[in-house]
Amino acid sequence: MRPLVLCYHAVSDRWPHALAVEAGTLERQVRALLRRGFRPVGAAEAVEGRGKLLHVTFDDAYRTAALALPALERLGVPVTVFACSGYAADGRAFDVPELAADAARYPGELLTMPWSELRALAERGIEIGSHTITHPHLSRLSDGEIERELTESRAQFEAELGRPCRFLAYPYGETDGRVVAAAKAAGYEAAWALPGREDRIDRYALPRVGIYRGDGALRLRLKTTAAVRGQAARLRVT
Numbered sequence: 001m002r003p004l005v006l007c008y009h010a011v012s013d014r015w016p017h018a019l020a021v022e023a024g025t026l027e028r029q030v031r032a033l034l035r036r037g038f039r040p041v042g043a044a045e046a047v048e049g050r051g052k053l054l055h056v057t058f059d060d061a062y063r064t065a066a067l068a069l070p071a072l073e074r075l076g077v078p079v080t081v082f083a084c085s086g087y088a089a090d091g092r093a094f095d096v097p098e099l100a101a102d103a104a105r106y107p108g109e110l111l112t113m114p115w116s117e118l119r120a121l122a123e124r125g126i127e128i129g130s131h132t133i134t135h136p137h138l139s140r141l142s143d144g145e146i147e148r149e150l151t152e153s154r155a156q157f158e159a160e161l162g163r164p165c166r167f168l169a170y171p172y173g174e175t176d177g178r179v180v181a182a183a184k185a186a187g188y189e190a191a192w193a194l195p196g197r198e199d200r201i202d203r204y205a206l207p208r209v210g211i212y213r214g215d216g217a218l219r220l221r222l223k224t225t226a227a228v229r230g231q232a233a234r235l236r237v238t
């Protein structure tokens, strides 16, 4: 059985968007998984380990994600935050084209963590991974642009945080063979996508389960059970 890796984004009850989960809901979801016997592990074990293992990730490094961290720390659940270095430079609202209208309407809700905050989280034991520089659709870029997004962001994280940047999460969870090859070449140890592609899971296309606003207890159970089952089924035939 492959580890279960959850992918959250913002933590808020004020931003009415699928990406924003309320803090109490998130805590209840993680508690439910722990009650079902999942054992919390760090990012490296979520890559290498097998069994009923749980790791929690937050993409885009919204400042509000920090609201979920005390509860996760109390529950002993290790966390990875995937940040974009181009946003960490000033911590501005996450204004990618898909969210530009939301960034204009809820600017405070979409603020991102600047380097100082990412550094403080790293010192607290949170793993900080790269989510590229600008959060592009990588598979639409030229080879040179992909290389820049993956290599320069990794170098910026290492320089700013003073520790290895070992892991990558693909923006929008999107990847393909060219992007995977670039992630390997850029020196990452592993990279996460989102679900799908059960046919070709490798350490540079690891699946995660995205959890969104409105996912109730039943839906969470279905999503997480299906993820674990689908991967287990695949492992039996390969």
Ligand SMILES: [Zn+2]
Pocket: 059, 060, 131, 135, 170, 171, 172
């Ligand atoms: Zn993202």
